[in-house]
Amino acid sequence: MSSPHLKAILFDIGGVVVQSPLLAIREYEIEHRIPNNYINCLITGRGSEGAWQEFERGQISLFPFYEKFSQELSDVDNGNKWYIEYCERKNIACPELPQKLVIDGRELFGRMMRTSQTLDKYVYEAILRIRAVERWRVIALTNNYSKIDASFLGLDIRYSKRYPGVTLDSELRFLGWERGPVPPHIRKLFDDFLDSSEVGMRKPERRFYLLACERNHIRPQEAVFLDDLGLNLKTARELGMETIHVPMGGAASALRILGDKLGIDLTQDLEPEANMPSKL
Structure with missing residues (x-):
């Protein structure tokens, strides 16, 4: 009409x-035998105060975001609770839940951004x-x-040691953001x-x-x-x-x-x- x-x-x-970018998340879940939509529950479960949400509002630099994102994605205590609630809302059977996760936020975010190019x-x-x-x-x-400027990376001495040789140009290439x-x-x-x-x-x-x-x-x-x-x-x-x-x-x-x-x-x-x- x-x-x-x-x-x-x-x-x-x-x-x-x-x-x-959700396609990259699903591929990651399949590769690592993580239940479908589990990572999305981890991202959204923290409401407006999660690393993802802060980064989208320009409130946190890139490498501090990676660190906080990694911690939040590996939080199975909250993740399992939020995923059980998700299954109940959707009226679907809850699969076996992970007892431990170690997710590299930089790796996952890079895959997501390259997919969305x-x-x-x-x-x-x-x-x-x-x-x-x-x-x-x-x-x-x-x-x-x-919001890419001089402060975008937030690459202090902690991250410089963990990621030697990283520059703004190299990180933008990693993300598929050569043109932004x-x-x-x-x-x-x-x-x-x-x-x-x-x-x-x-x-x-x-x-x-x-x-x-x-x-x-x-x-x-x-x-x-x-x-x-x-x-x-x-x-x-x-x-x-x-x-x-x-x-x-x-x-x-x-x-x-x-x-x-x-x-x-x-x-x-x-x-x-x-x-x-x-x-x-």
């Missing part, structure tokens, strides 16, 4: 415009079609880590690009969504938001935005829904391989 009142489309980046061509082409109409603001609303966490040609797709690490707030914090509206002179009711995570979509709906869930590997179906709302075809005539990933 068409939504003629819409003035803006808000896109998440990871899991929508580019491949989800893969562009979804369906979404890329859809954004180009939307922009060609010149009717809507196209906005990125992303939990990201783009989000390369310039991706940023240029958007009329506005709200990065959590640059503004000190993140999804699903209400103020982050409201900042996007304020900066682009729209009301939440005039926006539609695409994200791969239900928690982020929930806040958007509560504020009055229309929402579209983008499931892993399901960009085409999400874009058909968006196209119906906008009254334009976002998938017609795309090549069959257009939904296949490509490097940024």
Whole structure:
């Protein structure tokens, strides 16, 4: 159904415009025989005060983040408790839980970031079609880590001994960030690009969504938001935005829904391989 009142489309980046880093987490879990979604429970269980959340808000430098992230990912006491609660919420049988974990946060984060350097061509082409109409603001609303400056590494003597020879350039290569966490040609797709690490707030914090509206002179009711995570979509709906869930590997179906709302075809005539990933 068409939504003629819409003035803006808000896109998440990871899991929508580019491949989800959750794929790397799942691969890691399979390799190390960790229950499905266990690591995500470890990341989200700490609420807004975890290492992941602090890093996305630009509150902690990279190597201190690695250290804290490693500690939190290896915390099976809390991990098992949160995973049991997750299984109960999902009404699924709880598998055998780990008694000990030693997860290297740097290794896992590096895999996640390299995975998310893969562009979804369906979404890329859809954004180009939307922009060609010149009717809507196209906005990125992303939990990201783009605040890269002289203090980014946080590489004091402790980490220098543990990681000899590491430089800013070498670490950016390790993460697949030679052109930045989000390369310039991706940023240029958007009329506005709200990065959590640059503004000190993140999804699903209400103020982050409201900042996007304020900066682009729209009301939440005039926006539609695409994200791969239900928690982020929930806040958007509560504020009055229309929402579209983008499931892993399901960009085409999400874009058909968006196209119906906008009254334009976002998938017609795309090549069959257009939904296949490509490097940024």
